[in-house]
Amino acid sequence: xxxxxxxxxxxxxxxxxxxxxxxxxxxxxxxxxxxxxxxxxxxxxxxxxxxxxxxxxxxxxxxxxxxxxxxxxxxxxxxxxxxxxxxxxxxxxxxxxxxxxxxxxxxxxxxxxxxxxxxxxxxxxxxxxxxxxxxxxxxxxxxxxxxxxxxxxxxxxxxxxxxxxxxxxxxxxxxxxxxxxxxxxxxxxxxxxxxxxxxxxxxxxxxxxxxxxxxxxxxxxxxxxxxxxxxxxxxxxxxxxxxxxxxxxxxxxxxxxxxxxxxxxxxxxxxxxxxxxxxxxxxxxxxxxxxxxxxxxxxxxxxxxxxxxxxxxxxxxxxxxxxxxxxxxxxxxxxxxxxxxxxxxxxxxxxxxxxxxxxxxxxxxxxxxxxxxxxxxxxxxxxxxxxxxxxxxxxxxxxxxxxxxxx
Ligand code: CTP
Numbered sequence: 201x202x203x204x205x206x207x208x209x210x211x212x213x214x215x216x217x218x219x220x221x222x223x224x225x226x227x228x229x230x231x232x233x234x235x236x237x238x239x240x241x242x243x244x245x246x247x248x249x250x251x252x253x254x255x256x257x258x259x260x261x262x263x264x265x266x267x268x269x270x271x272x273x274x275x276x277x278x279x280x281x282x283x284x285x286x287x288x289x290x291x292x293x294x295x296x297x298x299x300x301x302x303x304x305x306x307x308x309x310x311x312x313x314x315x316x317x318x319x320x321x322x323x324x325x326x327x328x329x330x331x332x333x334x335x336x337x338x339x340x341x342x343x344x345x346x347x348x349x350x351x352x353x354x355x356x357x358x359x360x361x362x363x364x365x366x367x368x369x370x371x372x373x374x375x376x377x378x379x380x381x382x383x384x385x386x387x388x389x390x391x392x393x394x395x396x397x398x399x400x401x402x403x404x405x406x407x408x409x410x411x412x413x414x415x416x417x418x419x420x421x422x423x424x425x426x427x428x429x430x431x432x433x434x435x436x437x438x439x440x441x442x443x444x445x446x447x448x449x450x451x452x453x454x455x456x457x458x459x460x461x462x463x464x465x466x467x468x469x470x471x472x473x474x475x476x477x478x479x480x481x482x483x484x485x486x487x488x489x490x491x492x493x494x495x496x497x498x499x500x501x502x503x504x505x506x507x508x509x510x511x512x513x514x515x516x517x518x519x520x521x522x523x524x525x526x527x528x529x530x531x532x533x534x535x536x537x538x539x540x541x542x543x544x545x546x547x548x549x550x551x552x553x554x555x556x557x558x559x560x561x562x563x564x565x566x567x568x569x570x571x572x573x574x575x576x577x578x579x580x581x582x583x584x585x586x587x588x589x590x591x592x593x594x595x596x597x598x599x600x601x602x603x604x605x606x607x
Contacts (some may be wrong), residue, residue: 208276208378209313210304211286212257212294214242216356217322217365221287222247224368225255227277231372236277238262238306243451264305274305278312285375286310287348288322288365289332297345304597306408316378320348325361341392341436348374349436349454353544375485386434388598397606398481401429402516404446405607406463407481408490408510411499418485422446424447424533424573425483427595429455432481435599440477442469444484463487463513464545469517471523479529482517489513529605531555531598536577537562544578554605555579557598563588577601 208228210219212332216279221572228235237252241572252260261273286306296561297319302308310317327333328350335346348371351364366374403425409418425449433452441450442460450457460466463486474480489510499506517532518584524530532553534544537560556578559566563574565588573594575586586597 201374203379206233207280207282207601208233208235208375209281209284210237210308211289211293211310212234212237212239212243212247212252212378213241213288213290213306215290215322215365216243216246217288217290217320218243218246218344218583220365222251222255222367223416224285224287224371225252227368227372228375228519229255229257231374236260236261236275236280238302238309240306241292241302253420256399259505261309263306264308272310274309277309278314281313283316283318283375284310284313285371285377287318287320287371289319291323291330291336292319293300293329294319294321294336294340298339301332301420301569303490307531313361316346317344318348318371318378319344319373320349320365321363322365323350323363324355324357325359325363325529328361328363338392338395341395343605346374347379347392347436384566386431386599390435392436392600392601392607394432394599397437397478398476399429399432399437399439400442400470400477401432402441402444402460402466402470402480402482402484402486403429403448404444405465405485406444406487407461408463408487408513410491411495413498416490417445418487420444420446422448422484423571424591424594425481426450427591428483428598430498431592431595431599432602435603440473442466442484444474444486449563462492463516467514467516467519471519474523475518475554477528479531480520481532482520484516485535486514504507504551515551517547518551524552528552529602531557531602533557533559536560541576541578544576548580550577555601557594585589 235256236258237256237260249260270277296307302311352362353364355363404422405418405420428452430452433439433455440456460469492511493507530553534547534556536543540560544556548556558576565572567576574588
């Protein structure tokens with residue numbers, strides 16, 4: 201997405217990572233955005249007014265009562281901007297934002313600003329993990345501020361841990377995303393409700409071996425399930441993805457991927473994870489049957505026909521439904537060709553799921569190997585039929601549905 205014509209306010213507070221914010225300003229400008237920078241006095245210990253003004257092509261606002269600025273500049277800045285990103289955000293500015301303190305140019309403008317706010321905390325790991333800071337972040341998240349998680353690595357204080365500000369390119373991506381209503385927006389729309397929740401997702405097709413060279417599988421590409429894993433990760437959840445054969449891989453590096461090529465392996469991994477899982481979304485196309493025996497060597501061609509003995513695979517959804525405890529949410533998928541709603545309702549109750557995401561192969565644009573899908577959310581007392589949407593949008597809808605239920 202181009203940032204042409206977008207008005208971005210960059211807030212800089214006093215941390216060493218401020219030097220990286222200079223690159224962010226350049227990136228924003230070169231992508232077509234207009235940029236105004238608001239600094240704390242301490243930020244100017246790390247970067248100079250001259251550098252920022254040269255890069256942003258605008259005056260820097262840092263002194264509420266400075267001679268060259270109007271006294272209401274915090275209001276005009278706040279009205280001007282489409283998005284506000286504070287990078288780096290120190291523990292001090294986070295504390296002020298969380299508690300409504302407005303005692304300088306940056307905090308006063310932040311309090312006046314009512315659109316997208318993104319913050320990129322950057323500090324020493326002990327400071328970051330301090331419950332005071334974490335509580336303040338939770339307060340902000342609840343109010344819709346998007347917190348861009350700091351990264352692990354070497355910190356300026358010489359220690360190693362979580363606290364590094366993400367690279368300017370990552371921040372640029374987050375800005376783009378927020379303005380496009382994408383992943384960053386998911387995070388603010390789910391208001392941090394899913395932050396830290398344990399989410400288990402299955403995706404892709406399972407592969408059931410016949411002999412060393414042949415197998416039974418299906419056309420699932422894994423796109424839907426992988427998108428779901430990515431969107432949950434974007435909402436701040438802790439995501440484990442059990443992945444069968446798939447043409448897609450998660451984009452979000454925080455998704456923990458466990459390769460589970462067969463129904464048996466997926467079942468074993470899912471039942472092991474389930475106990476400490478808050479929400480499971482089973483989007484994998486699991487084979488219902490597998491060869492009763494896997495031939496040790498390649499089956500040679502012989503008669504006119506060949507009969508394979510198949511046996512049932514474990515039903516993962518049913519297994520999780522059986523041991524589901526209070527507070528857990530279980531979501532299954534159903535791909536039906538006829539009696540769609542009735543079949544989906546039957547699956548819902550027989551497998552003790554909370555929601556079945558129903559898609560019908562009869563709907564144009566739905567099913568395997570297309571970018572779109574048309575689904576309905578079936579619960580024990582409701583049916584919500586969604587229009588044809590991209591799989592990414594449906595993944596967003598599933599995340600929002602879960603956030604609603606968890607709330
Ligand atoms: N599923 C599963 N384990 C299986 C088979 C299916 O966990 N061995 C899950 C799928 O991931 C999906 C849901 O069950 O979430 C429904 O899958 P589907 O194949 O449509 O349902 P089945 O119960 O297998 O019924 P049928 O094939 O007869 O429609």
